[in-house]
Amino acid sequence: MRLHRNLCFAVIDGLMLIFNEGQYADKVISQLLKRDKRWGARDRGFVAETTYDIVRWKRLYAEIAEVKEPFDRDNIWRMFAVWATLKGIKLPDWPYFENTPTRKIKGKFDELSKIRKYRESIPDWMDELGEKELGKELWTKEISALNEQADVILRVNTLKTTKEALQAELFDLDFDTEFLPNYPDALKLKERANVFQTEAFKNGFFEVQDASSQLVADFLNVEPGMRVVDACAGAGGKTLHIATLMQNKGQVIALDIYGNKLNELKRRAKRNGVFNVETRAIETTKVIKKLYDKADRVLIDAPCSGLGVLRRNPDAKWKLQPEFIENIKKTQQEILQQYAKIVKSGGQLVYATCSILPSENQDQINYFLTSETGKDFTFVTDKKVLSHISGYDGFYMALLKKN
Numbered sequence: 001m002r003l004h005r006n007l008c009f010a011v012i013d014g015l016m017l018i019f020n021e022g023q024y025a026d027k028v029i030s031q032l033l034k035r036d037k038r039w040g041a042r043d044r045g046f047v048a049e050t051t052y053d054i055v056r057w058k059r060l061y062a063e064i065a066e067v068k069e070p071f072d073r074d075n076i077w078r079m080f081a082v083w084a085t086l087k088g089i090k091l092p093d094w095p096y097f098e099n100t101p102t103r104k105i106k107g108k109f110d111e112l113s114k115i116r117k118y119r120e121s122i123p124d125w126m127d128e129l130g131e132k133e134l135g136k137e138l139w140t141k142e143i144s145a146l147n148e149q150a151d152v153i154l155r156v157n158t159l160k161t162t163k164e165a166l167q168a169e170l171f172d173l174d175f176d177t178e179f180l181p182n183y184p185d186a187l188k189l190k191e192r193a194n195v196f197q198t199e200a201f202k203n204g205f206f207e208v209q210d211a212s213s214q215l216v217a218d219f220l221n222v223e224p225g226m227r228v229v230d231a232c233a234g235a236g237g238k239t240l241h242i243a244t245l246m247q248n249k250g251q252v253i254a255l256d257i258y259g260n261k262l263n264e265l266k267r268r269a270k271r272n273g274v275f276n277v278e279t280r281a282i283e284t285t286k287v288i289k290k291l292y293d294k295a296d297r298v299l300i301d302a303p304c305s306g307l308g309v310l311r312r313n314p315d316a317k318w319k320l321q322p323e324f325i326e327n328i329k330k331t332q333q334e335i336l337q338q339y340a341k342i343v344k345s346g347g348q349l350v351y352a353t354c355s356i357l358p359s360e361n362q363d364q365i366n367y368f369l370t371s372e373t374g375k376d377f378t379f380v381t382d383k384k385v386l387s388h389i390s391g392y393d394g395f396y397m398a399l400l401k402k403n
């Protein structure tokens with residue numbers, strides 16, 4: 001691979017914003033990709049993937065490059081040189097790479113790779129928490145899987161097309177895909193690509209949604225004609241799936257505390273040909289109270305640490321703080337206590353997170369079941385999805401039934 005100066009500059013500029021200004025990697029990258037209209041798919045791929053890679057391996061590369069935060073531009077070039085050296089890329093004759101100690105870089109990499117927190121490039125507190133919650137063996141395997149690049153998975157919109165028809169349509173555009181056994185609506189891209197430009201996407205034939213996330217709507221056992229409340233709907237990844245499984249029949253009420261996310265949900269619903277969703281922003285507790293005992297099914301896709309989705313959000317390793325996790329656990333229990341009351345007698349509740357920590361998952365459910373509100377519920381089953389076993393995001397989902 002040959003390095004191109006303007007693409008490398010884009011990566012360095014992006015990393016300055018992510019590391020020093022606290023900006024989100026996905027937002028920075030989408031801005032960077034608008035920089036030059038002449039960039040082709042390969043150039044764009046280089047900018048996005050290199051930036052993500054250096055964000056992912058920040059601690060390891062900084063340690064090897066012997067640089068400390070806050071990073072100046074030279075520090076970031078040194079980390080870039082570490083990235084390129086470890087990838088086996090020949091460094092061009094640019095001033096930034098003068099005196100790059102190639103052999104020393106490889107030696108330090110081998111030495112640091114013996115220590116998990118450096119090898120996996122994570123903060124000390126995260127390494128300790130992961131081991132405490134999952135045990136040494138599972139955490140070691142899981143954090144390694146969470147550092148891999150995520151596949152691009154599509155969820156076929158069965159309101160508009162079939163898996164076979166979409167596969168054929170994408171194949172004609174040179175996007176090769178495969179079915180995933182056990183994920184009925186999923187298509188996996190054999191190679192990463194930007195599928196958002198396709199007519200198929202614009203026509204709402206699919207959404208991009210990780211395979212583990214696609215399990216959640218199925219877990220809720222919805223049927224056409226039901227009244228379903230998606231209580232933490234966000235921009236509606238799961239709401240759309242639920243509405244689709246209900247074949248547009250019945251009602252899905254999508255709630256969130258952020259109205260702007262629900263506006264995005266409405267745009268997506270339109271594209272998907274989904275018209276049985278009503279959005280309600282939770283501005284006061286009245287919105288919830290009005291729904292008590294009214295729903296056949298309730299999904300609580302709770303706010304969480306996001307530790308199961310580090311593959312697609314590597315900067316969360318550096319943004320997350322232990323205090324945030326402690327606070328979000330309190331919010332999770334409050335949400336469970338309040339929103340469970342929306343389920344009517346005989347109805348079902350799914351509590352889900354994209355976390356792999358038992359304290360955000362089964363421990364929350366166990367606590368809930370012993371509480372006053374929880375006494376009305378029976379535990380049916382749960383799924384603990386670990387990335388190193390499934391190959392997809394880490395997730396948790398529990399199904400409860402109201403007596």
Ligand SMILES: C[S@@+](CC[C@H](N)C(=O)[O-])C[C@H]1O[C@@H](n2cnc3c(N)ncnc32)[C@H](O)[C@@H]1O
Pocket residue numbers: 231232233234235236237238239255256257258261282301302303304335354
């Ligand atoms: C895991 S995300 C939801 C993702 C979404 N269900 C999807 O599939 O795309 C959690 C959501 O909970 C929302 N949230 C946070 N606190 C909440 C609360 N107290 N009540 C309802 N929603 C809340 C957040 O705004 C966020 O959109």
